[in-house]
Amino acid sequence: MDAPAAKGDVGEALSVEFRSATKRYPGSTQPAIDELSVDVPAGEICVFVGPSGSGKTTAMRMVNRMVEITGGDILVGERSVRDRGPAELRRETGYVIQQIGLFPHRTIADNIAIVPKLLGWERERIDARVAELLRVIGLDEEIARRFPAQLSGGQQQRAGVARALAANPGVMLMDEPFGAVDPINRERLQNEFLRLQAELRKTILFVTHDIDEAIKMGDRIAILREGGRLAQYASPAELLMAPADGFVEDFVGADRALKRLSLMRVADISLWEAPLAFAGQATAEVRAKLDGAEVPHALLVDGERRPLGWLSEGDLEQPTVPQRPHTSPDPVLELDDVMRDALSDLLQAETRYAPVVDARRTIAGVLSVEIISEFLTSDEALVEEHPAAERPLAETEEAG
């Protein structure tokens, strides 16, 4: 998305640096945010997550001075927010809230045009920008003339994101942006947003109370605890592998091992080699292959090396490999599958081994329950780290 560079255009993603940022409300002994130091590199999604009362929303709102810091500093693009006029700072910072806050008396197009208008853009430029954003977020041009009440929750949320992106801000603040949407639409919006972010590369501060959402969306996660204290600031994988203390461990949940699986694809793990058999091949050759192999069963494949099914002991007692396999190859996994889903498929099919294929359906290896359990007890997860925006999202093609 290349917005024409012009006056009032912000463009480039900016870093955000909290330097012992503190918020103390008058008359309260405990600070709401206690010396928070977090460094968010330009172009990354940093998720603030924590229980209620941990100040995650307050921390986010200090960045555009919706909440004034009382100690320390926050630098946006290496400039202190204290030195910026609040209105000017906010116009250069995208802002999405849970209730969306679309103006009910303005059409969708007018809602999206609000910040460009405040910045004094010309009419034609605003119109062009609105049309471009509607395309980017996948809303019909016809929707632009409607009022917010005429849109579904998901459409409203998309319009809210478009409005925040309108003046091409360097930083986006998103407070539980998908909180008011039902679970199915939430997942779709999350995936769409990650795909959008892969293109836009904005610096995003994202607030949620949902650790699963944090793990899914975040390049980095800041876990806050009561009293606005930072419990841990790390990548999702690091957080799951090495929680800093008991609080983080509890917050991340007892199923953190499984959560790690949702961060990876089947392609990220070393698979076992499948002992392949072709129809008409001498079974002696196949039996030799099986000797000492990790997978104790032979996989019948066609001429293109696409899996047809598993062969039984009985099949291998014939002189040549039969045309038809003893059992179906299902479940057949893909390299692109999320590891957690792959494990689920294995368990559901009550099988220990599943063939894994690449995009052309050619056999790439075999995944087994043992590989996964070995992986979970190793340190490999720390190395296998995937920034959210780089992850391919093939399973969400139907979204939109």
Place this chain on the structure above:
Amino acid sequence: MSAPLASLLPLAQGDDFIQERTGTGCVQENGFFCAEWAFDNFDRYVTPLVEHLVLVSASVVAGLAIALGLAVMSHRRRWLVPPLTGLTGVLYTIPSLAFFIVLLPITGFGRTTAIIALTAYTLQIIYRNIVAGLDNVPAASKDAGRGMGMTDRQLLWRVELPLALPEIIAGLRIATVSTVAIATLAVFAGAGGLGDPLYADLTFRTNVLLAGGLAILMAIAFDALLVVAGRVASPWRKVRPV
């Protein structure tokens, strides 16, 4: 009739009505409604009707301007709301004739006195409705507006007042209809209006029906006009949610 009212009455120029009831038929018998007389004498009511229209319009417009000013002033200074509600409430309770008499030495006999009093009566309703309308603006809209970098003034004019419009219109409707009724007393301040023919001969049924009927029609017309204006100004309220 009270003493001040009696002293004001002769100033209403109406004696000729009585003199003209010397004809025959309906008028002499003081029938329920003498259509022929009404038709022949309708021109007598045109000037009072226009005067009434001016009194009501001027009072409601002035009332809206003042109430809007008060509401905007107290919007960011919440402590002002109770005293202002009290003050406009006190104005509302002053009997209209007493109000005219109090104003007479200051503003004299005539339209100004009537408009000041009528304006004062509209303040309570309009002010309270604007305050209620501003209070009902969704917090999310205000937060989003501020978060996008609107100044207080931009937020007020572009978000809060447009969203308060339905309540403001509702207040204007009540204020206008009640002002049409109270303005029939403006004749005692020497400001004419439909009260002029009405009080000139309260015993002549056709006169009472004609003057009173015109006031009622005016109230209905104003109300309809405000309803239409409200619809035109807030198209988002008509939309059917999907």
